Amino acid sequence: MEKKKVFVSQPMANKSREAIERERHLIMDALPSLLNDADLIEIPMLSELVAFSNSPATCIGMSIQDMANADIVVFAPGWRDARGCVVEHAVCLLYKIPYVELINDSSRYEITVDGRLKDDA
Numbered sequence: 381m382e383k384k385k386v387f388v389s390q391p392m393a394n395k396s397r398e399a400i401e402r403e404r405h406l407i408m409d410a411l412p413s414l415l416n417d418a419d420l421i422e423i424p425m426l427s428e429l430v431a432f433s434n435s436p437a438t439c440i441g442m443s444i445q446d447m448a449n450a451d452i453v454v455f456a457p458g459w460r461d462a463r464g465c466v467v468e469h470a471v472c473l474l475y476k477i478p479y480v481e482l483i484n485d486s487s488r489y490e491i492t493v494d495g496r497l498k499d500d501a
Contacts, residue, residue, distance in 0.1 A: 383421045386411065387447045389468045390456035401425070407456060407482065415452075415480070423450055440464050444471055453479040 388407055392400050408422050423446050443464065447453055453472050459465035459481070472479040 383419045384415075384451040385423055385449060386420050387423045387443075387450035387453045388425075388456060389443070389447075389453055389459055389465045391458045391462035391465060393462060403456060407454060410482075411454065414482075436464065440467050443468060447471060447477060450477065453477055455479060455481045457482055 386408070388404055390400065390403060390407075404422070404425065408420065411420055412418060444467075447468060453468065455465060455469060459469065469479070471477065
């Protein structure tokens with residue numbers, strides 16, 4: 381089975397690097413079962429880590445470059461309240477990059493596909 385490259389879009393404002401990485405690990409652990417046991421590989425968070433020392437506009441540009449290499453983009457809970465994530469979502473819509481949104485009800489993740497619940501997609 382071919383590996384699918386995953387770009388994770390997640391809110392990062394006011395979060396420590398450790399908290400960001402912890403959430404990414406939880407997301408990547410949950411994704412295979414949510415995506416029919418797909419074989420996934422995460423696009424490294426290099427540009428996001430650089431975000432701690434660059435302007436927000438520079439960081440979003442780097443993120444869009446990373447997204448261009450993704451097979452699917454995953455939007456973490458809370459993405460609608462984060463400017464960078466909103467821009468990344470708009471790029472997915474405008475350039476037809478496949479994406480999913482995760483909904484966290486604090487005990488599990490649910491998935492939507494292009495904005496529709498997985499079961500309705």
